[in-house]
Amino acid sequence: MVKLAAKCIVAGDPAVGKSALVQMFCNDGAHFQKNYTLTTGVELLVKTVPVPETSDSVELFIFDSAGMELFSEMLDKLWEQPNAACIVYDVTNEQSFNNCAKWLEKLRTQTSGVHIPGVLVGNKTDLIDRRVVEQKQAQEWAETSGLEYCEISVKEMENYEVPFHILANSFHQLYKEKVEIFHSLVNWKTGANQATDIKDL
Amino acid sequence: MRSTNFCLSTEGADVILATSSDEKYPPENIIDGQSETFWTTTGMFPQEFVICFHKCVIISKLTIQCYLVQTLRIEKSMSKDPVDFEHCIEKDLEYKEGELQTEEFSFPEFQATHLRFIILSAFDTFVSVHRVIAEGIAQDI
Ligand SMILES: Nc1nc2c(ncn2[C@@H]2O[C@H](COP(=O)(O)OP(=O)(O)OP(=O)(O)O)[C@@H](O)[C@H]2O)c(=O)[nH]1
Numbered sequence: 001m002v003k004l005a006a007k008c009i010v011a012g013d014p015a016v017g018k019s020a021l022v023q024m025f026c027n028d029g030a031h032f033q034k035n036y037t038l039t040t041g042v043e044l045l046v047k048t049v050p051v052p053e054t055s056d057s058v059e060l061f062i063f064d065s066a067g068m069e070l071f072s073e074m075l076d077k078l079w080e081q082p083n084a085a086c087i088v089y090d091v092t093n094e095q096s097f098n099n100c101a102k103w104l105e106k107l108r109t110q111t112s113g114v115h116i117p118g119v120l121v122g123n124k125t126d127l128i129d130r131r132v133v134e135q136k137q138a139q140e141w142a143e144t145s146g147l148e149y150c151e152i153s154v155k156e157m158e159n160y161e162v163p164f165h166i167l168a169n170s171f172h173q174l175y176k177e178k179v180e181i182f183h184s185l186v187n188w189k190t191g192a193n194q195a196t197d198i199k200d201l
Numbered sequence: 202m203r204s205t206n207f208c209l210s211t212e213g214a215d216v217i218l219a220t221s222s223d224e225k226y227p228p229e230n231i232i233d234g235q236s237e238t239f240w241t242t243t244g245m246f247p248q249e250f251v252i253c254f255h256k257c258v259i260i261s262k263l264t265i266q267c268y269l270v271q272t273l274r275i276e277k278s279m280s281k282d283p284v285d286f287e288h289c290i291e292k293d294l295e296y297k298e299g300e301l302q303t304e305e306f307s308f309p310e311f312q313a314t315h316l317r318f319i320i321l322s323a324f325d326t327f328v329s330v331h332r333v334i335a336e337g338i339a340q341d342i
Protein backbone atom coordinates (compact mmCIF):
# COMPACT_ATOMS: atom_id res chain seq x y z
CA MET A 1 0.00 0.00 0.00
CA VAL A 2 1.41 3.37 -0.95
CA LYS A 3 0.06 6.89 -0.91
CA LEU A 4 1.70 8.94 -3.64
CA ALA A 5 1.58 12.74 -3.70
CA ALA A 6 1.32 14.82 -6.86
CA LYS A 7 1.32 18.52 -7.55
CA CYS A 8 -1.40 18.99 -10.14
CA ILE A 9 -1.71 22.28 -12.03
CA VAL A 10 -5.10 23.29 -13.43
CA ALA A 11 -4.63 25.80 -16.23
CA GLY A 12 -6.66 27.41 -19.00
CA ASP A 13 -8.24 30.66 -20.17
CA PRO A 14 -10.38 32.81 -17.86
CA ALA A 15 -13.97 31.66 -17.21
CA VAL A 16 -13.64 28.22 -18.80
CA GLY A 17 -14.70 26.65 -15.49
CA LYS A 18 -11.45 25.65 -13.78
CA SER A 19 -12.54 26.76 -10.32
CA ALA A 20 -16.01 25.30 -10.83
CA LEU A 21 -14.42 21.96 -11.73
CA VAL A 22 -11.94 21.90 -8.87
CA GLN A 23 -14.55 22.97 -6.31
CA MET A 24 -17.06 20.40 -7.54
CA PHE A 25 -14.43 17.66 -7.40
CA CYS A 26 -13.19 18.58 -3.95
CA ASN A 27 -16.64 18.90 -2.36
CA ASP A 28 -17.90 15.72 -4.04
CA GLY A 29 -20.50 17.37 -6.21
CA ALA A 30 -22.17 19.20 -3.35
CA HIS A 31 -22.17 22.60 -4.98
CA PHE A 32 -21.98 24.26 -8.42
CA GLN A 33 -20.75 27.84 -8.39
CA LYS A 34 -23.12 29.67 -10.78
CA ASN A 35 -21.67 33.13 -10.43
CA TYR A 36 -18.28 33.84 -11.86
CA THR A 37 -15.60 34.98 -9.44
CA LEU A 38 -12.28 35.22 -11.18
CA THR A 39 -9.32 33.58 -9.52
CA THR A 40 -6.56 36.09 -8.87
CA GLY A 41 -3.65 33.85 -7.95
CA VAL A 42 -3.58 30.20 -7.05
CA GLU A 43 -5.90 28.30 -4.82
CA LEU A 44 -4.61 25.03 -3.39
CA LEU A 45 -7.00 22.17 -2.71
CA VAL A 46 -6.06 18.68 -1.60
CA LYS A 47 -7.90 15.48 -2.32
CA THR A 48 -6.93 11.81 -2.13
CA VAL A 49 -7.96 9.62 -5.03
CA PRO A 50 -7.90 5.82 -4.72
CA VAL A 51 -6.29 3.89 -7.56
CA PRO A 52 -8.73 1.22 -8.83
CA GLU A 53 -7.87 -2.45 -8.25
CA THR A 54 -5.07 -1.59 -5.83
CA SER A 55 -4.87 -0.51 -2.21
CA ASP A 56 -2.82 2.49 -3.35
CA SER A 57 -3.92 6.09 -3.59
CA VAL A 58 -2.74 9.42 -4.91
CA GLU A 59 -3.00 12.58 -2.88
CA LEU A 60 -3.57 15.37 -5.39
CA PHE A 61 -2.37 18.84 -4.46
CA ILE A 62 -4.53 20.73 -6.92
CA PHE A 63 -3.34 24.21 -7.89
CA ASP A 64 -6.33 26.05 -9.35
CA SER A 65 -4.69 28.93 -11.20
CA ALA A 66 -5.87 32.24 -12.60
CA GLY A 67 -6.63 32.29 -16.31
CA MET A 68 -6.30 36.04 -16.56
CA GLU A 69 -2.96 37.02 -18.08
CA LEU A 70 -2.33 39.78 -15.57
CA PHE A 71 -2.37 37.26 -12.73
CA SER A 72 -0.96 34.25 -14.52
CA GLU A 73 2.34 36.04 -15.08
CA MET A 74 2.91 35.90 -11.34
CA LEU A 75 2.40 32.14 -11.27
CA ASP A 76 5.82 30.97 -12.40
CA LYS A 77 7.06 30.39 -8.88
CA LEU A 78 3.92 28.55 -7.81
CA TRP A 79 4.04 26.35 -10.87
CA GLU A 80 7.54 25.03 -10.21
CA GLN A 81 8.07 21.26 -10.52
CA PRO A 82 4.53 20.15 -11.37
CA ASN A 83 3.75 16.40 -11.43
CA ALA A 84 0.51 16.49 -13.43
CA ALA A 85 -1.40 18.95 -15.58
CA CYS A 86 -5.06 19.55 -16.34
CA ILE A 87 -5.68 22.01 -19.18
CA VAL A 88 -9.27 23.20 -19.46
CA TYR A 89 -11.09 24.94 -22.31
CA ASP A 90 -14.70 25.93 -22.94
CA VAL A 91 -16.32 24.03 -25.84
CA THR A 92 -18.32 27.18 -26.71
CA ASN A 93 -15.20 29.31 -26.96
CA GLU A 94 -12.84 28.68 -29.87
CA GLN A 95 -10.20 31.03 -28.52
CA SER A 96 -10.00 29.14 -25.21
CA PHE A 97 -9.26 25.95 -27.16
CA ASN A 98 -6.61 27.59 -29.34
CA ASN A 99 -4.89 28.93 -26.24
CA CYS A 100 -4.43 25.45 -24.79
CA ALA A 101 -1.21 25.19 -26.82
CA LYS A 102 0.04 28.28 -25.03
CA TRP A 103 -0.87 26.85 -21.62
CA LEU A 104 0.81 23.56 -22.43
CA GLU A 105 3.93 25.41 -23.53
CA LYS A 106 3.95 27.40 -20.31
CA LEU A 107 3.71 24.20 -18.29
CA ARG A 108 6.45 22.46 -20.26
CA THR A 109 8.90 25.24 -19.43
CA GLN A 110 8.37 24.27 -15.78
CA THR A 111 9.09 20.56 -16.14
CA SER A 112 12.60 20.78 -17.67
CA GLY A 113 12.13 17.82 -19.96
CA VAL A 114 10.55 15.48 -17.39
CA HIS A 115 7.45 13.74 -18.72
CA ILE A 116 4.35 14.46 -16.62
CA PRO A 117 0.83 13.10 -17.11
CA GLY A 118 -1.56 15.60 -18.66
CA VAL A 119 -5.23 15.76 -19.58
CA LEU A 120 -7.11 18.11 -21.91
CA VAL A 121 -10.61 18.89 -20.65
CA GLY A 122 -13.47 20.32 -22.75
CA ASN A 123 -15.99 21.84 -20.36
CA LYS A 124 -19.58 23.17 -20.68
CA THR A 125 -20.89 20.40 -22.96
CA ASP A 126 -24.36 21.25 -21.60
CA LEU A 127 -24.43 24.34 -23.86
CA ILE A 128 -25.18 22.21 -26.93
CA ASP A 129 -26.45 25.04 -29.18
CA ARG A 130 -23.44 27.23 -28.56
CA ARG A 131 -20.82 24.54 -29.03
CA VAL A 132 -18.09 25.47 -31.53
CA VAL A 133 -15.15 23.16 -30.73
CA GLU A 134 -15.79 19.65 -32.05
CA GLN A 135 -14.72 16.59 -30.12
CA LYS A 136 -12.71 15.15 -33.02
CA GLN A 137 -10.64 18.29 -33.43
CA ALA A 138 -9.85 18.50 -29.71
CA GLN A 139 -9.14 14.81 -29.38
CA GLU A 140 -6.69 14.92 -32.28
CA TRP A 141 -4.80 17.83 -30.83
CA ALA A 142 -4.67 16.13 -27.43
CA GLU A 143 -3.24 13.00 -29.01
CA THR A 144 -0.52 14.81 -30.93
CA SER A 145 0.34 16.74 -27.77
CA GLY A 146 0.64 13.64 -25.61
CA LEU A 147 -2.41 14.44 -23.50
CA GLU A 148 -5.38 12.34 -22.47
CA TYR A 149 -8.75 13.81 -23.39
CA CYS A 150 -12.18 14.09 -21.82
CA GLU A 151 -15.33 16.18 -22.11
CA ILE A 152 -17.29 17.31 -19.09
CA SER A 153 -20.08 19.54 -17.87
CA VAL A 154 -19.45 20.74 -14.36
CA LYS A 155 -22.93 22.27 -14.34
CA GLU A 156 -24.64 18.96 -15.14
CA MET A 157 -22.12 17.18 -12.88
CA GLU A 158 -21.08 15.07 -15.81
CA ASN A 159 -17.62 13.44 -15.77
CA TYR A 160 -16.26 16.04 -13.37
CA GLU A 161 -14.22 13.39 -11.56
CA VAL A 162 -12.79 11.86 -14.71
CA PRO A 163 -9.87 14.27 -15.35
CA PHE A 164 -8.49 13.76 -11.84
CA HIS A 165 -8.94 10.01 -11.94
CA ILE A 166 -7.08 9.89 -15.25
CA LEU A 167 -4.22 11.91 -13.77
CA ALA A 168 -4.06 9.87 -10.56
CA ASN A 169 -3.96 6.60 -12.53
CA SER A 170 -1.28 7.87 -14.92
CA PHE A 171 0.79 9.12 -12.01
CA HIS A 172 0.50 5.76 -10.27
CA GLN A 173 1.48 4.00 -13.49
CA LEU A 174 4.51 6.28 -13.79
CA TYR A 175 5.57 5.32 -10.26
CA LYS A 176 5.32 1.63 -11.05
CA GLU A 177 7.43 2.10 -14.17
CA LYS A 178 10.11 3.97 -12.23
CA VAL A 179 10.23 1.31 -9.54
CA GLU A 180 10.86 -1.29 -12.27
CA ILE A 181 13.79 0.81 -13.45
CA PHE A 182 15.13 1.14 -9.88
CA HIS A 183 15.01 -2.66 -9.62
CA SER A 184 16.96 -3.08 -12.83
CA LEU A 185 19.86 -0.86 -11.74
CA VAL A 186 21.53 -3.52 -9.63
CA ASN A 187 21.60 -7.14 -10.58
CA TRP A 188 20.55 -9.49 -7.77
CA LYS A 189 22.51 -12.49 -9.03
CA THR A 190 25.91 -10.87 -9.40
CA GLY A 191 25.30 -8.85 -6.26
CA ALA A 192 25.99 -5.56 -7.95
CA ASN A 193 27.13 -4.14 -11.26
CA GLN A 194 28.19 -0.52 -11.02
CA ALA A 195 28.29 -1.00 -7.30
CA THR A 196 31.17 -3.47 -7.39
CA ASP A 197 33.76 -0.82 -6.67
CA ILE A 198 32.25 -0.29 -3.24
CA LYS A 199 34.28 -2.39 -0.88
CA ASP A 200 32.29 -4.55 1.46
CA LEU A 201 32.25 -3.03 4.89
CA MET B 202 42.32 0.66 13.69
CA ARG B 203 39.70 -1.02 11.55
CA SER B 204 37.15 1.30 10.06
CA THR B 205 33.48 0.45 10.25
CA ASN B 206 30.35 1.30 8.30
CA PHE B 207 27.95 2.77 10.82
CA CYS B 208 24.97 3.01 8.47
CA LEU B 209 23.88 -0.54 9.07
CA SER B 210 20.93 -1.80 11.07
CA THR B 211 23.25 -4.59 12.26
CA GLU B 212 25.50 -1.88 13.75
CA GLY B 213 22.51 -0.46 15.60
CA ALA B 214 21.59 2.32 13.18
CA ASP B 215 17.98 3.32 12.51
CA VAL B 216 16.20 5.46 9.97
CA ILE B 217 14.13 7.53 12.38
CA LEU B 218 12.45 9.77 9.81
CA ALA B 219 11.61 9.53 6.13
CA THR B 220 9.23 11.79 4.24
CA SER B 221 8.06 9.02 1.93
CA SER B 222 6.93 5.54 2.78
CA ASP B 223 5.92 2.82 0.42
CA GLU B 224 5.77 -0.27 2.60
CA LYS B 225 7.30 -2.28 -0.25
CA TYR B 226 10.32 0.04 -0.40
CA PRO B 227 10.83 1.23 3.18
CA PRO B 228 13.67 3.51 4.34
CA GLU B 229 15.22 0.58 6.25
CA ASN B 230 16.41 -0.62 2.84
CA ILE B 231 18.99 2.18 2.93
CA ILE B 232 20.79 0.66 5.91
CA ASP B 233 20.44 -3.07 5.22
CA GLY B 234 23.91 -3.24 3.67
CA GLN B 235 22.61 -4.11 0.22
CA SER B 236 22.65 -2.11 -2.97
CA GLU B 237 19.82 -4.13 -4.48
CA THR B 238 17.16 -2.93 -2.07
CA PHE B 239 16.07 0.69 -2.02
CA TRP B 240 13.81 3.36 -0.60
CA THR B 241 11.59 5.28 -3.02
CA THR B 242 10.29 8.80 -2.79
CA THR B 243 6.57 8.99 -3.50
CA GLY B 244 5.88 12.68 -3.86
CA MET B 245 7.03 16.25 -4.26
CA PHE B 246 10.50 17.49 -3.36
CA PRO B 247 12.24 18.24 -1.06
CA GLN B 248 12.35 14.75 0.48
CA GLU B 249 14.50 13.70 3.39
CA PHE B 250 15.55 10.92 5.75
CA VAL B 251 17.44 10.91 9.03
CA ILE B 252 19.78 8.14 10.18
CA CYS B 253 20.37 7.75 13.91
CA PHE B 254 23.45 5.88 15.16
CA HIS B 255 22.33 5.80 18.84
CA LYS B 256 25.93 6.64 19.71
CA CYS B 257 28.58 9.16 18.78
CA VAL B 258 30.66 8.10 15.81
CA ILE B 259 33.61 9.66 14.00
CA ILE B 260 33.11 9.76 10.27
CA SER B 261 35.65 10.53 7.59
CA LYS B 262 33.88 9.33 4.47
CA LEU B 263 30.29 9.15 3.27
CA THR B 264 29.02 7.24 0.26
CA ILE B 265 25.49 7.31 -1.12
CA GLN B 266 24.08 5.09 -3.83
CA CYS B 267 20.96 6.47 -5.43
CA TYR B 268 19.23 7.17 -8.73
CA LEU B 269 17.84 10.36 -10.28
CA VAL B 270 18.91 12.55 -7.37
CA GLN B 271 19.90 16.04 -8.50
CA THR B 272 20.64 18.31 -5.56
CA LEU B 273 21.60 16.62 -2.31
CA ARG B 274 22.29 18.25 1.04
CA ILE B 275 23.77 16.39 4.01
CA GLU B 276 23.59 17.63 7.59
CA LYS B 277 24.95 16.23 10.85
CA SER B 278 23.93 16.46 14.47
CA MET B 279 25.90 15.70 17.61
CA SER B 280 22.94 15.87 19.97
CA LYS B 281 21.30 12.94 21.65
CA ASP B 282 18.05 13.89 19.91
CA PRO B 283 17.63 14.68 16.21
CA VAL B 284 18.01 18.43 16.65
CA ASP B 285 20.62 21.14 15.99
CA PHE B 286 21.61 19.92 12.55
CA GLU B 287 24.63 21.56 10.99
CA HIS B 288 25.45 21.86 7.33
CA CYS B 289 27.89 19.24 6.02
CA ILE B 290 27.74 19.46 2.26
CA GLU B 291 25.46 20.33 -0.61
CA LYS B 292 26.09 19.05 -4.11
CA ASP B 293 24.56 18.75 -7.56
CA LEU B 294 25.00 15.15 -8.62
CA GLU B 295 25.55 13.88 -12.14
CA TYR B 296 23.31 11.29 -13.64
CA LYS B 297 23.57 8.76 -16.45
CA GLU B 298 20.48 6.94 -17.63
CA GLY B 299 20.33 3.40 -16.29
CA GLU B 300 23.32 3.78 -13.99
CA LEU B 301 23.23 3.87 -10.24
CA GLN B 302 24.70 7.10 -8.87
CA THR B 303 27.57 6.39 -6.48
CA GLU B 304 28.70 9.55 -4.79
CA GLU B 305 31.60 9.69 -2.34
CA PHE B 306 32.26 12.52 0.08
CA SER B 307 35.55 12.69 1.99
CA PHE B 308 35.85 14.93 5.01
CA PRO B 309 38.25 15.78 7.75
CA GLU B 310 36.99 13.52 10.57
CA PHE B 311 33.80 14.73 12.21
CA GLN B 312 31.57 13.53 15.02
CA ALA B 313 27.92 12.72 14.58
CA THR B 314 25.01 11.00 16.27
CA HIS B 315 22.62 11.65 13.39
CA LEU B 316 22.89 12.28 9.67
CA ARG B 317 20.19 14.01 7.69
CA PHE B 318 19.93 13.65 3.90
CA ILE B 319 17.79 16.16 2.05
CA ILE B 320 16.99 15.62 -1.62
CA LEU B 321 16.24 19.14 -2.79
CA SER B 322 15.57 18.34 -6.43
CA ALA B 323 15.57 15.44 -8.84
CA PHE B 324 16.03 14.55 -12.49
CA ASP B 325 12.61 12.90 -12.55
CA THR B 326 9.36 12.60 -10.60
CA PHE B 327 10.65 9.86 -8.27
CA VAL B 328 14.08 8.86 -6.98
CA SER B 329 15.53 5.83 -5.22
CA VAL B 330 18.14 5.63 -2.46
CA HIS B 331 19.83 2.23 -2.31
CA ARG B 332 22.52 2.54 0.31
CA VAL B 333 24.36 4.95 2.56
CA ILE B 334 27.80 4.12 3.94
CA ALA B 335 29.44 6.16 6.69
CA GLU B 336 32.98 5.04 7.36
CA GLY B 337 34.81 5.86 10.56
CA ILE B 338 35.59 4.93 14.13
CA ALA B 339 33.12 4.43 16.98
CA GLN B 340 33.27 6.43 20.19
CA ASP B 341 31.24 6.34 23.36
CA ILE B 342 28.74 9.13 23.94
N1 LIG C 1 -23.08 26.28 -18.60
C1 LIG C 1 -22.00 25.96 -17.86
N2 LIG C 1 -21.35 26.92 -17.15
C2 LIG C 1 -20.28 26.59 -16.43
C3 LIG C 1 -19.82 25.25 -16.38
N3 LIG C 1 -18.71 25.22 -15.59
C4 LIG C 1 -18.52 26.48 -15.14
N4 LIG C 1 -19.47 27.30 -15.64
C5 LIG C 1 -19.58 28.76 -15.38
O1 LIG C 1 -18.49 29.43 -15.98
C6 LIG C 1 -18.15 30.59 -15.21
C7 LIG C 1 -16.67 30.62 -14.94
O2 LIG C 1 -16.32 29.57 -14.08
P1 LIG C 1 -14.99 29.57 -13.19
O3 LIG C 1 -14.86 28.20 -12.69
O4 LIG C 1 -15.00 30.65 -12.21
O5 LIG C 1 -13.89 29.88 -14.30
P2 LIG C 1 -12.29 29.86 -14.14
O6 LIG C 1 -11.78 29.02 -15.27
O7 LIG C 1 -11.91 29.45 -12.79
O8 LIG C 1 -11.88 31.37 -14.41
P3 LIG C 1 -10.59 32.18 -13.85
O9 LIG C 1 -10.47 31.91 -12.41
O10 LIG C 1 -10.82 33.62 -14.17
O11 LIG C 1 -9.41 31.69 -14.64
C8 LIG C 1 -19.00 30.53 -13.94
O12 LIG C 1 -20.08 31.42 -14.07
C9 LIG C 1 -19.48 29.10 -13.90
O13 LIG C 1 -20.74 29.00 -13.29
C10 LIG C 1 -20.53 24.26 -17.14
O14 LIG C 1 -20.20 23.07 -17.17
N5 LIG C 1 -21.61 24.69 -17.87
Ligand SMILES: [Mg+2]
Binds near residue numbers: 020038064066067
Ligand atom coordinates in the same frame (compact mmCIF):
# COMPACT_ATOMS: atom_id res chain seq x y z
MG1 LIG D 1 -10.89 30.34 -11.29
